[in-house]
Amino acid sequence: AQSxxxxxxxxxxxxGNPLTVKCTYSVxxxxxxxxxxxxxxxxxxxxxxxxxxxxxxxGSYGFEAEFNKSQTSFHLKxxxxxxxxxxxxxxxxxxxxxxxxxxxxxxxxxxxxxx
Amino acid sequence: xTGVSQDPRHKITKRGQNVTFRCxxxxxxxxLYWYRQTLGQGPEFLTYFQNExxxxxxxxxxxxxxxxxxxxxxxxxxIQRTEQGDSAMYLCASSPALNTIYxxxxxxxxxx
Numbered sequence: 001a002q003s004x005x006x007x008x009x010x011x012x013x014x015x016g017n018p019l020t021v022k023c024t025y026s027v028x029x030x031x032x033x034x035x036x037x038x039x040x041x042x043x044x045x046x047x048x049x050x051x052x053x054x055x056x057x058x059g060s061y062g063f064e065a066e067f068n069k070s071q072t073s074f075h076l077k078x079x080x081x082x083x084x085x086x087x088x089x090x091x092x093x094x095x096x097x098x099x100x101x102x103x104x105x106x107x108x109x110x111x112x113x114x115x
Numbered sequence: 116x117t118g119v120s121q122d123p124r125h126k127i128t129k130r131g132q133n134v135t136f137r138c139x140x141x142x143x144x145x146x147l148y149w150y151r152q153t154l155g156q157g158p159e160f161l162t163y164f165q166n167e168x169x170x171x172x173x174x175x176x177x178x179x180x181x182x183x184x185x186x187x188x189x190x191x192x193x194i195q196r197t198e199q200g201d202s203a204m205y206l207c208a209s210s211p212a213l214n215t216i217y218x219x220x221x222x223x224x225x226x227x
Contacts, residue, residue: 041223043121049214105150108157
């Protein structure tokens with residue numbers, strides 16, 4: 001069965017510092033991996049995805065993520081955090097070999113960027 | 116591209132009443148998903164449509180829940196005999212043939 005883990009409930013970082021939000025996954029086949037961001041009382045906004053190809057993927061608002069197959073991880077990163085990046089971040093996975101269509105989401109990591 | 120539209124955005128209902136939510140996906144997206152999200156949790160999969168066919172349902176979708184997508188365009192999610200545990204945000208998402216799913220702003224349900 002496919003699953004996603006976000007080990008940190010909250011990450012605090014000072015504005016201007018690099019940030020990392022962690023995600024690990026478990027699938028039986030090859031993973032499709034995604035990051036979404038959610039602001040209060042809003043839906044989820046797509047940030048970036050890994051399907052195949054380069055392990056480092058770049059997305060919206062200066063975010064990037066690195067796919068690491070041996071560690072089954074897909075950590076979200078940004079070189080310089082902004083206060084406006086403060087939000088709830090979700091990692092998601094879809095297993096392209098399981099015969100299921102669903103995307104599984106982690107429990108989310110709250111990012112707080114301190115001025 | 117006007118995005119995924121959900122209606123109503125907020126609904127307060129008394130326990131035991133029925134509620135219905137509507138989702139209009141991004142035009143030409145043939146795949147449509149319903150998810151449920153409670154406070155402090157990630158979205159939980161409820162059901163998936165490809166065109167008008169409902170291809171997958173979660174065990175979370177009890178017999179009080181039903182979803183339809185009659186013409187392969189908009190979809191409805193109905194909850195019958197609501198319970199307080201149904202209070203959550205109901206998210207709709209749509210996708211073209213490949214990969215990325217795009218969410219609407221969600222419909223908040225409060226059962227009192």
